[in-house]
Amino acid sequence: MNAQKRAEIFRRLQAANPKPTTELEYRNTFQLLIAVILSAQATDKSVNLATARFFPTHETPQSILDMGLEALTEHIRTIGLYKTKAANVIRTCAILVEKHNGQVPADRAALEALPGVGRKTANVVLNTAFGHPVIAVDTHIFRVANRTGLAPGKTVEEVEKRLTRLTPAPYRLDAHHWLILHGRYICLARKPKCPQCGIADLCEYRDKTVA
Incomplete structure (x- = not known):
């Protein structure tokens, strides 16, 4: 061509x-990251239905950590691979709190170091949240x-x-x-x-x- x-x-x-723009529904960069992690091998529609159960009251990594693995798992059980994804989200939230002051890094290497975040997920966040081409x-x-x-x-x-x-x-x-x-x-x-x-x-x- x-x-x-x-x-x-x-x-x-x-x-x-x-x-x-993305069809994933989110309120801030952190929620975008979580939604993209959950969207692996799942439709945006199914992710939006699941995140609607907890995104309105959980907008930070610490909030998700406070909710805990069991409650998060229950919220996302309608999404494929939900147990693995729930564990990855909890671990990711812990790293964001411990290493990044609760903020999503605008750096590829730091993003790909998060559990459940591969190159595609990192690219989505870098593009949609931070305007990287x-x-x-x-x-x-x-x-x-x-x-x-x-x-x-x-x-x-x-x-x-x-x-x-x-x-x-x-x-x-x-x-x-x-x-x-x-x-x-x-x-x-x-x-x-x-x-x-x-x-x-x-x-x-x-x-x-x-x-």
């Missing part, structure tokens, strides 16, 4: 959605990047590197959100909605869905 076509794809995505590649973005020809790669890391390098600078900050929403609602895994796609004529996917 040439640079002109790639730039036009992002121009159209921006025109359709000028201010994209990084791209978090999940299954939706991996699919869209490969299917469209935007930034094909065999691994998540390879796709991330290519997207970061090839996405025009003016679009890099919001690229993550545009691509994940496109994959979630238009470029579906089983049957992409090509007739409804605003970039179908630019997409290099050979087996497009017909109306």
